[in-house]
Amino acid sequence: MPVPRELSPTTTRSGVDVYRIPIQPADIALLAGHPTRVRTYAGQFVGPTIRARTGRPVRITFTNQLDVPSNVHLHGGHVPQRSDGHPMETIAPGQSRSYDYPNNQQGATLWYHDHAHHLEAENVYFGLHGFYLIEDDAERGLGLPSGRYDVPIMLRDAQFDTNGELIYTEHPPDRTTILANGEVTPHFPVAARKYRFRLLNSANERIFRLTLGGADLTHIASDGGLLPAPVRRSEIVLGSAERADVVIDFSEHPVGSQLVLYDVSGPVLRFDVTREASDTSQVPDTLRPLPALPPATVERDISMKFDLSGANPVGLVNGQPYDPNRVDFRVKRGTTEIWRVKNDDVEFGIPHTFHMHLEQFRVLDRDGAPPTPDDAGRKDTIFVAPGETVRVQVTFTEYLGTYVYHCHYLEHSAKGMMAQMKIVE
Ligand SMILES: [Cu+2]
Incomplete structure (x- = not known):
């Protein structure tokens, strides 16, 4: 299973990390042997991952090299209106637009995707989706699996023709091929230790009901960040655009084991436990309390x-x-x-x-x-x-x-x- 590349800022100015991302067509082999014409951020079917930190602003300039309008919405982001990707504020072909993300919110698994009015379904379907991860100091201090053991996984569906091209119709039930980070039922070699997986359902119209072949998943975060405490789950249900961060401890399975992540529709991806590894990460009994709800008026x-x-x-x-x-x-x-x-x-x-x-x-x-x-x-x-x-x-x-x-x-x-x-x- 490919892991989307993390983007480095092109510059840092006055404490703002500055990125440039072209919105461009690309030919990518989603199915073996067949290049597929897709719409991408920076040439990647799952766009490059942005790793942001709470309190440290990010500015991204997107240049639209497609022949259709586009725009960018940071899904889950707490951002000023002009950077929200309002459906009518599109980027015309050949034009650029800069979005300012203040990151004045706690750590969370967000994603960025197209939101151009009437075109969002088609643009996202053809590949305009990527991860935007915010981390904060308190979360980092918990000692959860991090670095290469913190892996985003984008789940979605697609319909292909016999030439490997994506078919976009008005009939979502025909999207019977499931992609995990852009690949059909990939394998992911893992060490016998804990991993954090950031699961995102980026499908236009689908529910994923995810199980791990009888093993538990430890649910630690939802759309907006950490839960108050980890929850052992036998099934995670994600509607379109929902996220769930889970920890899987592969040390409970001997080297040589295979664990399959299933949807009700069939296998989604397979984890192969290939090696031993040390593990200093932990999942504390308490993560982050939810704030009290002010009374509604x-x-x-x-x-x-x-x-x-x-x-x-x-x-x-x-x-x-x-x-x-x-x-x-x-x-x-x-x-x-x-x-x-x-x-x-x-x-x-x-x-x-x-x-x-x-x-x-x-x-x-x-x-x-x-x-x-x-x-x-x-x-x-x-x-x-x-x-x-x-x-x-x-x-x-x-x-x-x-x-x-x-x-x-x-x-x-x-x-x-x-x-x-x-x-x-
Ligand atoms: Cu609806």
Whole structure:
């Protein structure tokens, strides 16, 4: 299994790490023997990994060398509006745009991906996705597996034709090939010690239900960073755009063992325990407490549903398709709100996910029942089953301006299942 290359800053100016990333077409052999035409960050199907540190800003200048508009959203990032990759603020072919990421948030597994309105589904499908990892000093002090033992794994699906080219259709169930870091059921040689894996579901429309052939995974972090304490899990469920950091201790398995990570659809990748290794890393019993939730002063209802009455499906939030000229919610900075997020696509049983830009939220309950283990911690994306209502609580801090929230099934957001809030003083 390839591990995406980590990018080094081109320069560091006044304490800001500066990167340059071209958005460019490339031919990459995703299937053996067949080059596949893809859209990439810097020529890599899983874009180069940015490793950032809390409190140390990053500036990335992206140059669009594609023949379609693009833009870049830092998913899970707490960033000023002009760097959020608003769907209407695109980078035209041949143009560049710089994004400033202050990294004034705790360590977390984020990712960057395309968000150009109506094009995001296609652009991400063809390869515009990469990891952006933030580390902070307190997390580093915990002694979790780090360095080469801290490995991001991007899981997604794809549909290929007989020439190895990617097929993009409006029918996601045909995407039956699973890629782990851009490779089909790869093998990953590991030492008999602990590893941290940062799992990301970057598929446009899919749920991964991941198991390790009967062995446990130790869940340590979700979208927005560390959980209060590690949780032994037999299964991790990731909706589109969700992340989970897990620790696997291969010292519990003799050299020569093979462990397969399975999805319900079949094997995803195989870990081969190939050698002994020393291990000074640890998974402490407590990781990072979650902050107390300030009392909410505003409650809102969010309904996600398709209008299937016309020739083409139209995605709706609260009965309306996305309109960049309409502000759906005005939110007062500094307030805490509860959002009741409902999937109203009961008749056809269409699942959705919900993603809010700018802030991490916390799941309060699902249909009145306690959150699932996959809802734990700080979240920016959640799965919402047909008919289900999930209540989340969020505090709006610091930044003003217009940010979107939307279904993260990208074919759904591209068809209008998106809305926007304006944070005001
Ligand atoms: Cu949806």
